Amino acid sequence: MTSSSSPSELRRTLGVGDAVVVGLGSMVGAGIFAALGPAAGAAGSGLLLGLAIAAVVAYCNATSSARLAALYPASGGTYVYGRERLGEFWGYLAGWSFVVGKTASCAAMALTVGAYVWPGQAHAVAVAAVVALTAVNYGGVQKSAWLTRAIVAVVLAVLACVVVVCLGSGESDAGRLDVGASGGVGGVLQAAGLLFFAFAGYARIATLGEEVRDPARTIPRAIPLALGIALAVYACVAAAVLSVLGSDGLGQAGAPLADAVRAAGVPGLVPVVRVGAAVAALGSLLALILGVSRTTLAMARDRHLPGVLTAVHPRFQVPHRAELAVGAVVAVLAATVDVRGAIGFSSFGVLAYYAVANASAWTLDSAPISRVVPVVGLLGCAVLAFSLPGVSVAVGAGVLVVGVVAYGVRRWVAGRSSAGGR
Template identity: 60%
Template sequence: MTGAQVRRLGPGDSVVIGLASMLGAGVFSAFGPAAAAAGSGMLVALVIAGIVAYCNATSSARLAARHPQSGGTYVYGRRRLGPVWGFTAGWGFVVGKTASCAAMALTFGAYVWPAHPSVPAVVVVLLLTAVNLLGVTRTALAARVLLALTLATLVLVVAAGLAGGHTAPVEAPTGGPLGVLQAAGLLFFAFAGYARITTLGGEVRDPARTIPRAVAIALGAVLVVYALVGTTALLVLGPAGLAGATAPLVQVATAGGLAAAEPVVRVGAAAACAGVLLTLVAGVGRTLAAMAADGELPRALAPVDRRTGVPRRAELAVGLVAVTVVLTADLRGAIGFAGVGVLVYYAIANAAALTLGPGRRAVAVAGLVGCVVLVVTLPVEAVLVGAAVFAVGLEGRAVRMRLG
């Protein structure tokens, strides 16, 4: 059919894309902060985070079917709720995902050079920003290779951890309900990328049936993998050991005496972080440029290089801000701040989905309530910094609107 997108992706392809988007650096970094918040209650928090992610992805899929254009909730919010809500969603995405870039970089640093993680973290951000400026992004083949490498690394971690026969004393959950909810907000970071499936409506065969099924299958599979890894980590290190670990999955793999596993896990974690970081910088930069082109942010960030198609100023800005976060925050702070931005983004997506009619309204309500609850129970410092950043963004927009 001339001029139309070819619908070549079936259910299996869609599930693989979802798995490749979610099984990344988050699993190597989020368990430590979550264990610090909830102890062994981290496993309950993992289920809560997965349920909220499913609600968000379902609402995003419904919105994508109604508004099949790039921009995500930035577009949905503008169309369904009004320009201010669209801006808030876009701003939440930009600041949240920029913090995610910093968290990915810090995780990379923790596995590459545990004694001085910020050094390799800064280097990898600058290097991959430079790569993106050349117009080089991760290909679909590379995504599948990284997925296979990540899965192989996680299988090694679980097998080595359990084979050693070393188990930590069983401990009751700590932190109470608030700690579990805070851990869920931090673990939400590990599911980042699940909405990638919902953006493929024009390329999927029978999208109305395929996308919801692919979302459910991919999220279910990821939840099982994360539960296996998280349970193994708790059994081997215990909540306190997991909370204090700088490179937790390395310590899980080597706890039983299998020293040969250490370099393999470090390489797998570093590759997963670098792969996710490469696409994150590109995605955030393009959203930043799109908002600037609409006049929602300074138009100086809008120009796109004609030869490479890269919004160079926007991507440079993302890289520099990510480096600043790396140098001023620790991993837990970066994950918490990323959670604030992204959860606000999806809260607006769920609110926009409520305007579509009665279908799956209960899912949208559950997603909206879940996002709000997880935001307010994140670490206090992350919430306060996030609120301040949102206030600055909204005030800046108001000034630009007044000046015309």
């Protein structure tokens, strides 16, 4: 008896709503609880301007990704697009950037869970969270989508409470929303790069291309919907918190949203915000592990990573070995790294990933008007990547070089083996 599909293929179970929720689970997550403070510290009164710049770059990236995903509905996202449109090396570079950058994101989200749940044992809690969510993903992508839906609902409710409390308090002052640039142009761009970390979740929709129904219709609809909802939420929250704390107070806040509701005169809401932050980080971590494991699967299929990672579970129809491998690496990082460093390094890697996406989209149409969005996206990614803190740029560039060297060595060995066989 023959099967209707290969045992190595994934099951298409996700509709538009599910795909939007997966993207929101990555975007409307811990980034809004953690990134506002550092971004305000860099941009000062230019925080909202930095948010707008990050949104423009994210929109260009989302548009390019949606067009490409409709043509190439397979697991791997820009790894696949770069390979098909630009060549094997560029696809590999995108995949490498995504896997290392988002693995760092996973560690940052896990540590955020630990910091809010049990600050004194943040690393231990982070590792436990990684293990638990890897087990959830192992059980099937539909279970992951349902859990993400519940998490998104909780987080949006908490953020709505923060906005209402801040804007309705006597401490709110619209004068604090002055869109200046006290941090200078460099500070605004650095803030945009840091805030981009919170926007990048729509990539998860593209990397699940092999698991959505009717991908040519679903993905182009889901990506802009998820991005638009996230932008609206971020803008409301940023404006509400700024109106209470101001850019200086926000830049110095260790827990910006909790500090904002306390300053607004409702300290009883602080525990709720802390729970919301932990739940948000769990949602981001769940979707991140999901996306990284699918790109790992795609790269393993092309032998850029060990072939053993291509296995798909016969019952759950998930790349279970890739998920276990990603979970193990993230658990090790969560036990050892610092959350702020992980965010900067992650942003650099993900911006490099989207630079390849925009370059790939540039090849889809020769009409000048059709190339405006990918050109703006490509230049935006490059500018934001090199506006990040110096350490993040140095480490990120170094890791990309390591990946390029590994690629070159693998090609050289393969070439010698091929020559020896003749």
